[in-house]
Amino acid sequence: MSLSPFLGKVFLVDLVKGLSVTFHYQSEKERITEQYPQERPVVYERYRGQPRLNVNPDTGESMCIVCNLCALACPEQLITVKGERNPVSKRKEVVSWTYDISRCMFCGLCEEACSTDALELTPDYEMALYSRQGMVLDQAALEKGQAPVRYAK
Amino acid sequence: MSKGTEHLDLDNLDVGTKEKTFLDSTELVLNMGPQHPSTHGVLRVILKLDGEKVLGTECVIGYLHRGVEKIGENRTYAMFNPYVDRMDYVAAVSNGLGYCETVEKLLSVEAPARAQYIRVIMTELCRIASHQVWLGTHALDIGALTPLFYAFRDREEILKIFERYCGARLTTHAFRIGGCIYETYDGFEQDVKKYCTFFLPKLDEYEELLTTNRIWVTRTKNVGILKPEDCIALGVTGPVLRASGVKWDLRKAQPYECYKDLDFEIPTGLNGDTYDRYLVRIAEMRQSVRILQQAVERIPPGPIMAKVPKVIKPPVGEVYHSIEAPKGELGYFIVSDGSTQPYRVRVRPPSFVNLQALDTMVRGMLVADVVAVIGTLDIVLGEVDR
Amino acid sequence: MLDAIKTYLNSTVTPGEAGSQFWALLYIVAITLGISLAVIAMNWLERKILAHMQIRLGPMRVGPHGLMQPFADALKLLIKEDIIPANADKLVFWSAPVVVTMTAFTTFLVVPFGRTHAVTDMNIGVLFMLGISSLGVLGIIMAGWSSNSHYPLMGSLRSSAQMVSYEVAMGLAIVCAVLMTSLQTGTGTLSMIGIVQAQQAQGMWFIFKFFPLGFLAFVVFAIAMIAETNRAPFDLPEAESELVAGFHTEYSGFRWSLFFLAEYAAMLAVSSIAVTLWLGGWLRPFPNLLSGPAWDLAFSLIPGLSFLVMAAGCFLGTMRMPKIVQMRAQAIGLGTFGALLGLLGLVMLAPAVRDRIQDIFWFVAKVAVFMYLYIWYRGTFPRYRFDQLMKVGWKVLLPIGLGVLILTALVGMRHELLAVVVGGTR
Numbered sequence: 001m002s003l004s005p006f007l008g009k010v011f012l013v014d015l016v017k018g019l020s021v022t023f024h025y026q027s028e029k030e031r032i033t034e035q036y037p038q039e040r041p042v043v044y045e046r047y048r049g050q051p052r053l054n055v056n057p058d059t060g061e062s063m064c065i066v067c068n069l070c071a072l073a074c075p076e077q078l079i080t081v082k083g084e085r086n087p088v089s090k091r092k093e094v095v096s097w098t099y100d101i102s103r104c105m106f107c108g109l110c111e112e113a114c115s116t117d118a119l120e121l122t123p124d125y126e127m128a129l130y131s132r133q134g135m136v137l138d139q140a141a142l143e144k145g146q147a148p149v150r151y152a153k
Numbered sequence: 154m155s156k157g158t159e160h161l162d163l164d165n166l167d168v169g170t171k172e173k174t175f176l177d178s179t180e181l182v183l184n185m186g187p188q189h190p191s192t193h194g195v196l197r198v199i200l201k202l203d204g205e206k207v208l209g210t211e212c213v214i215g216y217l218h219r220g221v222e223k224i225g226e227n228r229t230y231a232m233f234n235p236y237v238d239r240m241d242y243v244a245a246v247s248n249g250l251g252y253c254e255t256v257e258k259l260l261s262v263e264a265p266a267r268a269q270y271i272r273v274i275m276t277e278l279c280r281i282a283s284h285q286v287w288l289g290t291h292a293l294d295i296g297a298l299t300p301l302f303y304a305f306r307d308r309e310e311i312l313k314i315f316e317r318y319c320g321a322r323l324t325t326h327a328f329r330i331g332g333c334i335y336e337t338y339d340g341f342e343q344d345v346k347k348y349c350t351f352f353l354p355k356l357d358e359y360e361e362l363l364t365t366n367r368i369w370v371t372r373t374k375n376v377g378i379l380k381p382e383d384c385i386a387l388g389v390t391g392p393v394l395r396a397s398g399v400k401w402d403l404r405k406a407q408p409y410e411c412y413k414d415l416d417f418e419i420p421t422g423l424n425g426d427t428y429d430r431y432l433v434r435i436a437e438m439r440q441s442v443r444i445l446q447q448a449v450e451r452i453p454p455g456p457i458m459a460k461v462p463k464v465i466k467p468p469v470g471e472v473y474h475s476i477e478a479p480k481g482e483l484g485y486f487i488v489s490d491g492s493t494q495p496y497r498v499r500v501r502p503p504s505f506v507n508l509q510a511l512d513t514m515v516r517g518m519l520v521a522d523v524v525a526v527i528g529t530l531d532i533v534l535g536e537v538d539r
Numbered sequence: 540m541l542d543a544i545k546t547y548l549n550s551t552v553t554p555g556e557a558g559s560q561f562w563a564l565l566y567i568v569a570i571t572l573g574i575s576l577a578v579i580a581m582n583w584l585e586r587k588i589l590a591h592m593q594i595r596l597g598p599m600r601v602g603p604h605g606l607m608q609p610f611a612d613a614l615k616l617l618i619k620e621d622i623i624p625a626n627a628d629k630l631v632f633w634s635a636p637v638v639v640t641m642t643a644f645t646t647f648l649v650v651p652f653g654r655t656h657a658v659t660d661m662n663i664g665v666l667f668m669l670g671i672s673s674l675g676v677l678g679i680i681m682a683g684w685s686s687n688s689h690y691p692l693m694g695s696l697r698s699s700a701q702m703v704s705y706e707v708a709m710g711l712a713i714v715c716a717v718l719m720t721s722l723q724t725g726t727g728t729l730s731m732i733g734i735v736q737a738q739q740a741q742g743m744w745f746i747f748k749f750f751p752l753g754f755l756a757f758v759v760f761a762i763a764m765i766a767e768t769n770r771a772p773f774d775l776p777e778a779e780s781e782l783v784a785g786f787h788t789e790y791s792g793f794r795w796s797l798f799f800l801a802e803y804a805a806m807l808a809v810s811s812i813a814v815t816l817w818l819g820g821w822l823r824p825f826p827n828l829l830s831g832p833a834w835d836l837a838f839s840l841i842p843g844l845s846f847l848v849m850a851a852g853c854f855l856g857t858m859r860m861p862k863i864v865q866m867r868a869q870a871i872g873l874g875t876f877g878a879l880l881g882l883l884g885l886v887m888l889a890p891a892v893r894d895r896i897q898d899i900f901w902f903v904a905k906v907a908v909f910m911y912l913y914i915w916y917r918g919t920f921p922r923y924r925f926d927q928l929m930k931v932g933w934k935v936l937l938p939i940g941l942g943v944l945i946l947t948a949l950v951g952m953r954h955e956l957l958a959v960v961v962g963g964t965r
Contacts, residue, residue: 046319296778
């Protein structure tokens with residue numbers, strides 16, 4: 001064996017190189033842990049999270065036109081939309097609108113299928129509930145969105 | 154050729170007469186159960202041992218079977234797209250790419266050039282991410298605790314890019330049949346370039362920790378040797394095949410997307426042992442960075458979605474198309490009967506076929522090597538069981 | 540009473556040598572408490588340092604920065620259900636952890652924290668420590684056997700084979716150091732205090748003596764002691780990802796914590812041997828290079844200053860805690876801990892305390908460096924397979940140890956040898 005690799009083996013150079021790598025990661029600059037729930041992660045706007053039925057900010061009425069495209073697009077068929085035609089404005093209005101979060105895989109097909117900007121998957125990810133009953137969201141819950149519970153003393 | 158797997162008849166196992174205790178018999182059947190820190194998922198491996206040496210293995214799979222192919226028969230083509238991400242959940246983008254390309258082949262459409270470049274960038278990022286998971290878990294099995302955390306920390310940057318692009322980190326559902334639906338976000342190219350400059354020194358760090366480390370080398374050299382003839386006979390693909398010396402990569406052999414316009418190399422190994430597979434995957438990560446650096450400079454402007462009907466009804470027929478997923482050749486065989494739902498979707502998962510090589514690789518090895526070999530095959534049980 | 544304390548403070552020998560049973564007993568209690576405290580500290584330090592090397596934070600919630608984590612773990616282990624396997628040999632099952640723990644603690648009878656700060660000074664100190672730690676292997680075999688299960692038995696056999704193999708290399712390295720006590724000046728001695736005094740008399744730590752021979756012997760011992768205590772990279776018998784589980788699989792709750800305690804105490808014991816034999820025991824660094832009353836004063840201030848630095852670190856941590864209501868208790872706790880450390884540091888700066896504390900501080904500091912090395916190795920290296928492990932012990936360390944021993948003897952006796960050679964040829 002030539003001299004340099006032999007010396008490397010004798011002086012455990014390969015082991016020392018590994019040791020130096022782990023040593024330098026101890027510095028404070030390398031810490032990237034986010035202490036949840038004090039520090040909440042940054043989530044980007046395209047994140048497919050909690051669904052929300054958007055409401056027209058000017059008029060306050062729902063933007064959903066009951067076209068049923070979202071229900072048809074969903075692979076799991078967990079959206080049910082029922083509406084009736086308003087005889088005055090000749091437009092369909094929502095009677096009941098449910099979305100089952102327990103089976104949703106957040107694929108985004110419903111969001112893409114929506115012909116208006118009514119159904120949106122927001123970047124909200126704190127959707128934990130204590131029971132399955134609350135997982136079928138109705139129109140009111142969907143329009144409000146789900147604000148995380150802040151624990152305060 | 155392998156010596157042939159004897160099917161272990163567990164009820165009539167011959168371990169000597171009843172008077173002998175377990176200390177007297179020379180053969181032992183050991184069960185590496187479905188719950189085990191090193192089987193990378195729910196895999197059950199039954200080992201027949203002679204003291205420390207392995208005489209034969211049998212893998213029992215199916216603990217993660219979710220009927221994905223059956224689901225495919227009951228969903229429309231566009232609806233099935235999110236489900237394929239869940240098979241190889243570590244590299245979801247590749248699964249989506251394979252499926253979309255297969256349906257596009259059935260429909261005889263081709264994604265526009267811009268979509269192809271975006272797809273290649275996402276797929277190569279996914280390849281790096283998948284190899285990082287492999288590196289971390291493989292090193293952990295062999296005893297090095299820290300590369301896992303370094304690999305996941307670097308993978309976090311890729312997942313951030315995925316999140317900014319398509320809205321999810323793991324089950325990305327990034328592509329659609331006919332192209333991409335998401336346009337690149339502002340800063341996509343900068344993020345990818347920044348990642349490339351960030352990642353190359355990290356790759357050097359992984360190598361400093363492991364490649365020349367004498368403990369790593371003694372643990373992985375000449376362990377789990379797979380000869381090239383055995384590879385081809387068993388149908389093994391991916392880095393395992395390339396480490397045995399066979400220079401076969403679908404990106405070069407049957408180019409898809411825009412790989413023919415990009416300049417990269419196929420790393421191969423010499424001996425086909427665990428160390429070579431490690432070196433090949435590290436080299437593949439470097440080549441992926443090279444592809445990324447080229448592709449990100451050359452994204453052409455233009456449409457990102459081809460003209461695909463809203464309701465996809467392919468003509469009657471069948472097609473098989475495969476891509477080079479991080480783990481090997483991922484193939485989709487779709488039979489269409491002319492309706493909106495496929496008649497049959499068959500997935501050829503690379504991990505499933507590679508797992509069959511486990512028996513050939515561990516015969517004659519010690520028990521502690523079985524864990525190393527399972528790690529080096531880079532299997533994901535979601536893919537094996539579907 | 541006051542006379543008793545005065546005689547103790549003015550004595551120049553260890554209590555065991557002086558024949559004073561009361562103080563010896565007090566020392567034994569102090570050392571036992573000290574080891575337990577050290578194990579608790581090691582538990583916390585290992586989790587934190589390993590986490591920092593892995594870009595994580597480690598325990599942060601249980602106390603301020605996880606300081607109460609070891610106590611929480613101990614409490615949890617104490618209140619766990621005591622499970623004994625069905626056909627286990629109950630007496631052996633019960634006594635195995637006791638054997639292992641007692642041997643680990645008994646080795647500390649001869650460990651010198653200072654000239655007068657040891658329980659006793661046997662004239663076969665090193666041999667005693669080596670012998671008693673070999674008894675620990677018996678406890679491991681007992682544990683594996685009594686569990687009445689295949690995997691713990693195999694694990695314990697492997698563990699004991701590994702420990703016994705590396706004891707040979709350890710023994711050779713120790714003989715090398717003991718040899719150095721008599722080379723060229725002084726008489727040879729196996730007594731721990733005697734070895735440190737030989738280093739003091741010869742004016743250099745044995746790690747530097749006959750460079751590189753002393754250093755090589757030290758390295759051989761350092762590697763062998765890691766394998767002796769079943770730590771990474773030689774921790775195959777206890778690894779979780781391997782198929783054959785360790786010898787302590789069937790032990791849960793308090794019995795397991797005894798094994799855990801014994802492992803850390805054994806680590807401390809072998810590190811103490813290494814420190815005593817090669818790194819000058821309780822002697823302060825650079826006794827010859829930086830000698831003189833000024834340097835003596837400077838070095839004697841270091842213990843107090845180090846505690847003050849730790850206190851400053853705690854206060855920094857307190858100021859950086861998030862200023863929300865939920866973290867108030869932690870902030871107060873950390874501040875109090877910092878204040879305690881600061882008080883201790885100030886006490887240690889007082890002249891009366893300073894001189895007496897010196898020896899103990901340097902000894903503990905050197906052992907702490909070894910503990911950090913243990914954790915560093917665990918975070919960096921993969922583990923050896925069992926046959927490779929045995930190969931390293933028998934085929935690498937043993938020949939090197941033998942070679943170093945022979946070379947040390949040759950180099951140490953070179954004048955006499957030359958005289959014989961020259962005289963013989965004349």
